[in-house]
Amino acid sequence: MELQIAGVTKESVVDGPGLRFVIFTQGCPHRCPGCHNPETHDPRGGKRVDVTSVLQMIEQTKLLRGITFSGGEPFMQPKPLYSIAREVKSNRLKLDVVTYTGYKFEELLTMARSSEDVQLLLTATDILIDGPFQRGERNLSLAFRGSNNQRLINVSRSLAEKEIVLWDEATIKRFYMQ
Numbered sequence: 178m179e180l181q182i183a184g185v186t187k188e189s190v191v192d193g194p195g196l197r198f199v200i201f202t203q204g205c206p207h208r209c210p211g212c213h214n215p216e217t218h219d220p221r222g223g224k225r226v227d228v229t230s231v232l233q234m235i236e237q238t239k240l241l242r243g244i245t246f247s248g249g250e251p252f253m254q255p256k257p258l259y260s261i262a263r264e265v266k267s268n269r270l271k272l273d274v275v276t277y278t279g280y281k282f283e284e285l286l287t288m289a290r291s292s293e294d295v296q297l298l299l300t301a302t303d304i305l306i307d308g309p310f311q312r313g314e315r316n317l318s319l320a321f322r323g324s325n326n327q328r329l330i331n332v333s334r335s336l337a338e339k340e341i342v343l344w345d346e347a348t349i350k351r352f353y354m355q
């Protein structure tokens with residue numbers, strides 16, 4: 178199975194808690210004014226890579242806390258991303274998954290009703306950072322996100338409790354950065 182990516186960063190400490198392998202997906206429909214990654218918008222840009230080769234790179238990177246799907250828009254390619262998420266969350270690797278998206282969580286729930294792949298990627302995500310970057314709401318003091326409207330969502334609790342449950346930054350540090 179293949180994936181269209183803009184690139185990867187093997188060791189990041191700014192795209193979620195702890196040391197993370199980041200996959201920047203290629204293709205984004207949101208066109209947020211002030212986007213920092215405009216080169217990722219064209220779905221025909223970037224390069225095609227095999228999921229297996231991405232998993233090999235992840236396995237070769239030591240001391241990872243988790244992986245992050247960034248963009249571009251990860252939910253344009255939910256099937257290959259889910260297959261990566263499923264492997265890295267296995268007992269063998271035990272990594273967590275952060276997914277950035279320009280969609281709001283509520284929109285993803287609607288999309289998931291007609292797309293099993295969207296539903297699977299959403300369910301495999303531990304922390305969802307949702308919503309488009311809004312230049313007028315830009316805030317440099319936020320952890321892991323760029324504008325005030327973007328939320329750190331605890332996906333498993335939100336799905337179980339049928340209402341949005343947010344991670345607060347102190348909890349994330351306590352829970353994930355020990």
Ligand code: SF4
Pocket residue numbers: 205206207208209212213214215217248249250278279309310
């Ligand atoms: S969702 Fe992200 S990558 Fe897409 S336009 Fe907005 S800021 Fe850029």
